[in-house]
Amino acid sequence: MQGPGYILLEEKLSKFIESLKLSDVAFHDAVIFNRGRNQDFRTHKALATSNHLELAEVPSREIGHPYLCIVGDSHLFVSGSLKEQLENEGFKSLNFAVGLSEFV
Secondary structure, eight states, rough: ETTTEEEEHHHHHHHHHHHTTTTTTTEEEEEETTTTTEEEEEEEEEEESSOEOOOSOOOOOOOOOOOEETTTTTTEEEEHHHHHHHHHHTTTOOOOOOOTTTTO
């Protein structure tokens, strides 16, 4: 779940990424409020990182180690090795694009 200036990850995914101890990546508690039901959900964590890139700065070649950053203001970039780890851990609901193929 993302929006301008934030990216929320399901708790299971955030715990896995946190266990990798990636450089400059941390998670904070997040509350999702459903106004219609007047209900709080605490099922996600907010991603915090100082790793930011603009579209023109996205690496054109593979990064050899697990790496994560925010592209623009609301997209997540992961290295090929991190993508592979996520797929191997069974995070089937994630969608990946190769390079900038799905960025407009």
